[in-house]
Amino acid sequence: MAYVFVHLLPELARGQEVMDGSDIALLGYLEHHAYLLALLGLAAFYGLERLIKRHRDELPEHEESHAGVFWLHMTAFAIYNGLIGYLLVHGENGNLSSLILYCVAMGLHFLVNDFALQSDHKDLFRRRGRWLLAVMPLAGWAVGNATEVSELAISALTAFVGGSIILNVLKEELPEERKSRFGAFLIGSVGYSILLLSFQSG
Template sequence: MVSISQPEQFITNGLIPWLSALFAICLAIIHIYSGKLRFIDTIPRSRWLSTASGVSVAYVFVHILPDLSIRQRVIAQTGIFAFIEHHVYLIALFGLTVFYGLERVVRESRKIQEKLGKDTPEVGVFWLHIISFALYNGLIGYLLLHREEPGIQSLFLFFIAMALHFVVNDYGLRQHHKHIYHTQGRWILAVAIIVGWVIGYGTEIDQAAIAVLFAFLAGGVILNVLKEELPEERESCFWAFAIGVGAYTLLLLAL
């Protein structure tokens, strides 16, 4: 006897590639047109940006990290990282450290350039920054198809969190690199998402590898959010950030 759930599962599995492709295009569009959202270009920092940051952080702490604690056992069984305890969290820490180091390089370059009368980092630092975020965006495009939890609901939750996260990232990159980001950087990051999705469509990896990728992403999201919210000169809005955290946390717990 065929279970009623089997046709529904078949339809769901057939929809996911199409939905994920649509979402990849939407994420690419965010990088292309986010600069036109003039209401977020304000000091004190736009409350919308702080709310978006809160949503991204809530997704990491309420959805990704708890699932990674389960995936920890999957990785341990592979024996790949048998010599390290808490492998998944170390990978998340590595992701955070990588993006912290990258941010320090960009800020130091910008300070040096300001002494020369310029308001953007060196061109070489720009390309380092953009290539790093292109890989980051490609990873997110890839994970649209290969998430830690399958299903349309999981895809929607991931897309919403990453869409808002991209608005925040795009704002930070435009502040750092200005004209060169507008003319070149945003297009590279938009294409990187699509390339990541295409690679994801043509390949499939095991659950241990997916856990590793999500762990790295979790660390990257945390650092990229906090580096935008914490600097005093940004005059960020704590209450908007808290509302984003609280609202998305309640949504994730309710589903």
């Protein structure tokens, strides 16, 4: 949560500045391009999660997901993980400290997502899905090292992924049904915010 509010949202604002300076005609008709792309990313993953939840609710308790539903979910998260790996190279991680903080935040985020996907798809995820999702950040990083795209494209990708991250953070890291503790949340949020702010000002 600290990463989202202290780093990601300001990055969306910087992306908006890049898009405001673009001479692409379509962007001229939209006032808040980066935020609309973030909303699109959030909406896409929300729609997918509602579809998966509806399917899961129709299954008997210990039955695995149907293959089509499983692979749809894995494909979406594979692209998501790949884009996060890609932005490791091209995102706003100009120095070693911000790169380390990005890797720590996204590594923990992947861990929480994997736990939720394991709960959704049981053995099917353990046998197949987790290996695909584990390799995708590396694949995204490799593609990022091999390709060069415009600052506008990076801003658009960051905004879309940012919206997806916001949804997944809220959905998985602050769930109503789990026993969570406000004290642990507060310590984690304040501590990581201090780390982010100290490295940004350093």
